[in-house]
Amino acid sequence: MTDQNGTAARGNTDVILDLADDIADLVRGMITEIRPRLIQAALTGRRGENENTRHSDNFLSDHDLWMHERYKELLIRRIPSFVYASEEADAEVIGPDTDPDLVVLVDPLDTSELAVRGLYGYTHVLVYSRVRARPIIAVVGDIFHHIQIYSAALDDTGTDQAWMVTADGARHRLERPSPASLSEALVTNYLMRPGQRFQPLARQQQLLTALSAESEDGKARGRIGVDFGSIGLCHVAAGFTDAMVEFAKGFAIWDLSPGHYILHAAGGVVTDLHGEPIPLDYNLDTMTEINQAMNKRKKFIAAGNIDLAEEIRAQLQE
Numbered sequence: 001m002t003d004q005n006g007t008a009a010r011g012n013t014d015v016i017l018d019l020a021d022d023i024a025d026l027v028r029g030m031i032t033e034i035r036p037r038l039i040q041a042a043l044t045g046r047r048g049e050n051e052n053t054r055h056s057d058n059f060l061s062d063h064d065l066w067m068h069e070r071y072k073e074l075l076i077r078r079i080p081s082f083v084y085a086s087e088e089a090d091a092e093v094i095g096p097d098t099d100p101d102l103v104v105l106v107d108p109l110d111t112s113e114l115a116v117r118g119l120y121g122y123t124h125v126l127v128y129s130r131v132r133a134r135p136i137i138a139v140v141g142d143i144f145h146h147i148q149i150y151s152a153a154l155d156d157t158g159t160d161q162a163w164m165v166t167a168d169g170a171r172h173r174l175e176r177p178s179p180a181s182l183s184e185a186l187v188t189n190y191l192m193r194p195g196q197r198f199q200p201l202a203r204q205q206q207l208l209t210a211l212s213a214e215s216e217d218g219k220a221r222g223r224i225g226v227d228f229g230s231i232g233l234c235h236v237a238a239g240f241t242d243a244m245v246e247f248a249k250g251f252a253i254w255d256l257s258p259g260h261y262i263l264h265a266a267g268g269v270v271t272d273l274h275g276e277p278i279p280l281d282y283n284l285d286t287m288t289e290i291n292q293a294m295n296k297r298k299k300f301i302a303a304g305n306i307d308l309a310e311e312i313r314a315q316l317q318e
Contacts, residue, residue, distance in 0.1 A: 020137045020153035022078045023125055024165065027141040027149060029074070030067065030123060034109070035143055037063060042118030061116055064088055067108030067123065075104055079127075083290060087254045091290045103128040103284050107254035110229045120144060122231045124258040134280040138258040140230045150174075150234035152265035160265035162237055174266040178242040178304030182311040183213040183220075185242035188227035188235070190251075200248040207245075207315040233259025233302045237266035243303040245312055247273060250297030257282060263302055270302045275313050 041047050041063070048062030068088040075082065081095030083103040093100065107124040115121030121143035128135050140150040149165040162174040178185070187207075191198045201224070211222030227235060229251060232244040237259075260270050261280065270278045278300060284290050303309035 014156055016136050016154050017156065019078065019127070020139070020151060023127065023137055023139050024149050024151050026071075026074050026078065027123060027125060027139045030070065031141050031143050031148065033070070034063060034067060034121075034123075037066075038115050038121060038143065039118050041116040047116040060088075061109070061112050063116065064109045064112050068106070071106050071108055071125070079104065083284075083287070085254075085284075085290055085294060087252070087294075091287060091294065093287075101129055101131050103130060103290060105254055105257060107229065107258075110231070110255065115143065118144070120228065122228060124230050124254060126254075126258040126261065128257075128282065128284055130285055133285075135257065135261040135282075138230075138261040140234050140258050140262065142231060147238075150231070150237065150259075150262050152262040160261070162262050162265035164234075164238055174237050174239075174262070176239055177237055177263070177266050177268040178239050178308070180242040180304065180308060182210050182308060182315070183215050183222050185211065185221075185308060186223045186225055187211060187243045187245060187312065188225040188232050188241050189245055190228055190232070191224075191226050197248050204247070204315070204317055206317055207312065210311070210315045229255035230257075230259030230262070233263045233268075233270070236268055236302050236304055237263040239304065243301065243308055243312060245301050245316075247299050247316055250299045252297055253282060253293050256298055256300065259302070260300075268302065268304050269306050269309050270300055271309050271313070273299050273301065273313065273316060275310060 050060045068086050072084055076094055081097030081100035083091055084094045085091040085103055086106040105126040109115055110122040111120050123141040125139045126135055127137035137153045142148055146167050147164055148167045152160055152162040155161045163171055164174055165171050189201050191201050212220055215221050227244055235241040236244055263270060272278055282293055284293060301309045301312050
């Protein structure tokens with residue numbers, strides 16, 4: 001396996017941080033390009049739905065496919081060779097190196113069925129080093145809100161750091177996720193689909209009862225909220241929510257991994273439903289493994305602190 005990407009994988013963390021800034025700029029540019037198209041789709045009702053032959057139960061629009069191609073076009077200007085692993089196509093090698101170190105994992109348009117209604121829309125990019133067997137950069141873009149970029153990267157001390165950037169360019173370090181306990185927590189879940197998601201949540205009576213318990217002052221502060229893919233973990237990283245849980249269908253790698261890395265860098269935790277930490281090594285060593293990883297789903301608990309993750313785990317019912 002060779003590295004033609006400015007020694008980003010071998011340890012030159014200045015190069016990693018520079019590339020992280022470049023990827024964040026790329027995502028901001030994508031947001032600027034796609035937002036008017038999505039607003040027009042919402043206002044006209046012309047949502048451009050396509051048949052989704054890869055993921056038959058997922059909404060797919062013309063906008064997803066356009067962003068898939070546009071990302072490929074823009075990424076090659078910044079990374080000479082990489083494996084392009086997008087939700088919308090099989091993984092492919094881009095550039096002259098036939099076995100590049102970096103895998104760029106992209107979800108071009110997350111929650112696209114809401115994005116074409118002008119409600120919510122997100123876009124994810126993760127840069128994964130196969131030499132390091134871990135992510136080195138993640139960027140999650142929020143298309144419609146003032147807080148526009150959530151990001152993480154390996155810094156020049158060899159430490160993962162996370163930050164968010166608002167639409168006016170203000171940058172905020174993410175390093176204080178929630179210390180809340182379960183009875184005070186806002187716990188989110190992707191509960192939009194009635195049969196696949198909402199009904200399994202409604203059956204979690206122990207968890208809902210624990211969230212409804214009174215705090216020390218006698219007030220019931222626990223709440224259930226809706227959130228989406230990686231952005232849900234970014235909200236935990238920022239301390240906007242306290243935890244996110246997925247116990248029904250599981251998240252695909254493009255939905256989970258960018259937010260997983262950002263939450264890890266901010267100091268939060270992501271475990272499986274048995275309480276074991278989910279590793280950052282996603283087993284992307286070969287093209288076969290990359291394509292296999294794109295077809296797997298992971299159930300998880302993401303929380304601002306390990307005690308809250310364990311409280312949630314203890315309340316989940318099989």
